[in-house]
Amino acid sequence: MPVLREERKRSRGSRKLLFFLLLLFVTLLAVLFFRSSLSKIAQIEIAGNTALTAEEIGQASGISNGHNFFGFRSATVEQRVKQLQAVESVEVRKKFPGSIRITVREYPRVAFQIRPTGEKEMLLSNGLAVPVTDKNIVVDKPILSGWDEGNTWKLKLCETLRKIPDKTLSEISEIKPSPTKTYEDKIKMYTRSQFEVYTTVTYLPDKILYLEEMIEQMADKEVDSGVFELLEANTHIPFEQYYGKPDAQKNGQKTDAKDTQKKGN
Template sequence: MPKSQIPVLKQNRPKGNTSRKIVIILLLLFIALLAVLFFRSSVSRISAIEITGNVYTTTSELLEKSGLKKGDQFFGTSAAEVIERLKTIKAVSTVTVDKQFPGTILITVKEFPTVAYELDSSGVLKAILSNGTSLNVPPTIGVAVEKPILTQWKPDDPLKAKLSEKLAQIPNELTTDISEIIPTPTPSFPDQIRMYTKSQFEVITTVSLLTDKVEYLNQVIETERPGKITMLEADTYVPFIPDNPEDGAEPGASQ
């Protein structure tokens, strides 16, 4: 009697991998759907842009330069890109951008400090910033009386920018008495300037020597009568009214 063969039982294939793949695909589709819905919703868009710290630069100018608009995608522009755009404005020194979800962007601007003022050819008062930039003074902010006035300077004079940098390096208390600064270049001293003070002194010095000589200037102003102070290679002081008016001799210079 022939032997009967036992049929081979089919092995059950594991279904775990297939189920896991289906779950992953569904999850990815769900995430993609949420992303589409999010970026189409108002929550993903800029709802408010606040700009603070600007004095000479208008808010509208800063907003236009930033490239931001209400209704734009909140994540469409990085803070670094906005900072780089705003720093191309000459008056702007530093910028910080704080993106607060949902929808609010806070921009804080710091401009270069004001070191002096000048009247242009049409009589308009302009502020001179520490980087040499000249800007109209908005009528709403007024004028800092402790800052000097630059007169007789050409608009494109490169010494004006250097003078602005030097004034920015000097503490305010040392420049408060300076009322006017005029360029008086000579062959020996091409960057020579003449300054007048509120305490009625006349001062001759150079842009390059100003920061080194300002201490001497204030010592003379605090201790001597009004006169002429020369601060070049040597420092001298001569009073306008001699000690002995009846004596016609030239008064001696102090150093």
């Protein structure tokens, strides 16, 4: 019996030693792994940005090549990047070993404006003005001119322009404020087909849908210019009549485009 007890003690001691050596080996491997390049960020890919530069997004993320791949949560980086005013949403994905992909969705570009200094800026749908650094960028959206920085209708206009299809919006070359006592949000738009359009920011989403049809109706009548008033009614008035007579609106030509807009403010 004493011999059996001694064998059991040796067996238990061997298992403890084996466990200790295994734990030491795993710890050593962990230390070597976290000190190796495999645990570091080797590549950061940024996609979806047009208004912001990759450098701006990378700086906002708070991570860079060489940082610990496991030392941060994707949600934390997303919250940091989301603080940028031009970013509407962001997604961060990790791919082992060492690859990070940051995909941003910016507020869409809806217009441009030109500063008094001549610098061009793009306007996003949230009203943010972003300097244009690419000299070859195509001005495929309206230019907003004559707007004060503090004009609340300018922000509302940017939000409204987002709702308009790109094809329709590309027909508008410039938009100016033209407020009256009746319509404080009245605007004047210039089309690329040589028409002028008066409407309001409030009416715009509905009225703009009729513009293409109305221009086509004028082309059928061999009329290639004039003023469209898209207010309670949709009316076409020749330039000389609109700007030459105070009562020009009364003598204007109503188009056949449907008009379901309710009377505004």
